Amino acid sequence: MTGTRRGNAARLGLMVLPVAFFALFFAWPVAAIVTRGLKTDGAWRFGRIADVLAQPDIRHVLWFTTWQALASTALTLLLALPAAHVFARLDFPGKQLLRAVVTVPFVLPTVVAGSAFLALVGHNGLLDDVWGVRLDTTVWAILLAHVFFNYAVVVRTVGGLWAQLDPRQEEAARMLGASPLQAWRKVTLPALGPAVAAAALMVFLFTFTSFGVVQILGGPTFSTLEVEIYRQTSEMLDLSTAAVLTLVQFAAVGAILVVHARTVRRRETALRLVDPKLTARRPRGAGQWALLAGVLVTVALLLVLPLAVLVRRSLDAPDFGYYRALADADGGTFLVAPLHAVWTSLEYAVAATAIAVLIGGLAAAALARRDAGRLVRGFDALLMLPLGVSAVTVGFGFLIALDKPPLDLRQSWILVPLAQALVGAPFVVRTMLPVLRAVDVRLREAAAVLGAAPWRVWREVDLPLVRRALLVAAGFAFAVSLGEFGATVFIARPDNPTLPVAVARLLSRPGDLNYGQAMALSTILMVVCAAALILLERLRTDRTGEF
């Protein structure tokens, strides 16, 4: 019995810090907000839930949130699945570069994507200049921006698995008399199914909780749950409505995550995987060349063009005028020069990355243990919640929950990195977990038999094998922290805005100078994120994580 007991003790030890972190900085603030919204004079008013949900405009928000997420997911799958096939099965020059290009949008801050699409389809945007077409007040701008963001999720999740499916399985089906289409439908499609479902659920989750994109492109007409929570909290000061909406979003996200956890588990089972390098071939025949060309055109129009226009707009003023204006404090929008936000952001992001790697790494180490039971697996799904639960609620929750001793953090700089680490930690877990699980348990046993105590085994065997994954995870956490908007917008101090907050604030002011500065600042943010990503791509191994 001692072995099991010791295993449990070790696991509990690893879990203490992550559990405490999520309880203190996630569960408590959210609970505090919900309590404040739904409790008056010590009495719960659950009747509010029905009241709020009965309001026509709230129903409209719920309906819009759902259908735009469904439409975004469908559109993303439609456009990205061919690319997944191209990345998995075709080999062509510049594939590595294209893979990096496709991934850049995913790590870009929502605010940058919003401004990029604004520059493309908005007032005085490229389409407006050329054809007089404006989409920024239509739902199309939102849908396209969502595809822009989530293209990489589908390409990576589905394409990653597709590349590892043994093509000989299809060949075996062909030898048994199946046509190429039949072989694909009967052999490859069922194997891909869970990955497609998992990717679709992720895209649905991200678009269902979309905030920055809708905030910038939706105008007064379109509002998702998350935007509505922000509006009710910061503009209408109607906490009880915000609390109800938070609960609704919480329930929806919880349901999505449960389904996602199931599909992921199904995906992990019983597939014969091979080295992806062996499965890709040069395109042959008109069909394959046309497919490749189609994917390249889609990537150029949908992913590269908005970013190019963004950069172009930032250079509209002569002599880098917008960039130089960023260094001035007298624009009036801020108390400090907007450029100062770059350093603030970097400092926050470094601190947030350190926290996310520590918390996420410990959680992944605990979850990776073979003997992980049902309880621990449940925690696995819980760790994903911060990705979907209203960041606005978390941010506002920080303000009202963490303002009393012993945890009076409202004046502390650490508040922002803590909120950002909440969003970064799930990425760390998702990246580390598959790698840790792939470490052959017998390697650890070999070390133990040679006299290595458990912590020594972790240092001597696991750490060298997961070092790369750790760096990749840190890079993701860094990019995510840098771009975090929903929570930071609440808790960043006015004199210390982060880059996304500064961009949003510039965009909300009239005038060409503000607009141009927003474009310039977005460009800087994009370059920082892209640089981080390109570093990651060099480190990435095929087994590294789900994103």
Added chain:
Amino acid sequence: MLLSLEAATVRFGGRAVLDAIGLAVAEHEVVCVLGPSGSGKSTLLRAVAGLQRLDSGRVLLDGRDQSGVPAHKRGVGLMFQDHQLFPQRDVGANVAFGPRMRGVARGERDAEVGKLLELVGLPGAARRAVASLSGGEQQRVALARALAPRPRLLMLDEPLGQLDRSLRERLVVELRELFGRLGTTVLAVTHDQGEAFALADRVVVMRDGRIAQSGTPIEVWQRPADAFVARFLGFENVVSATVAGTAADSPWGKLPVPDGSAQGSRTVLVRPAGVRLVAPDQGLPCTVTARTFKGTHVAVRLQPADGPRLEAACALRDAPEPGASVGVEFDVAETVVLD
């Protein structure tokens, strides 16, 4: 006894993988556990190493109960089936791992590594990458790594399992010689009887988590304990028979059995060398169904007019063609009454 197992039992979901195993290994003894896959051999090693918890029973090393002693404090060595060399370390660092865990100083460690690599026939390989090694070289490095911390008991899990035949035959001889020279106590498991017989002072045959037979290689080969052991060793001429005096009544007719054989309803084994081919009109009439070249002899498959098939071993030039009719007589010296 250096190692004793007392009623050691391990269950996986209700099924006993080790079923009250009792086993003792003396100092300097080389014991080979032989059994088909799934018979519980590897679990036995893992239980001794402390990697597998016992559901009941005890493991004792030098007479001391090991329950509650974790793997890294048991002081036994285990060479894994597929070696499990640390991929991110070079050959020298793999071998030095055990001494390093025991806090041996660097200079001493390096000298030890050099000596061990020489011992296993890979002098000067310390700086080589593990990925650049062939299967046989990996096996040698794994052996050096297992020996480096000077374990009181060295355990080998299918030590030569993945190597090709000629290499395997050479390494078996080398290992045997090495263990003799070092005086190492060894507990090895394998499914290959040739390997077990070549390596071991004593062979333990396992079946479904129990010990079916234990003895020197010659004892086990000459007198398999039961039909299972006989068939596992590759003997196919095994039948039920009724023994009375020095004759056994079997589906193949009367078989001569040695004096003093157990009487009554028994299982009888005739080794292929004891099946003699004679003229078609003598003995048991059979048809030749197949013949297989075995290097030193030819294995001839025979179908009697009545009763189960037989295998005979005969010299190359005497082997009849498939389809030929022959007679069969049985040699008492190659006949064993089992049970």
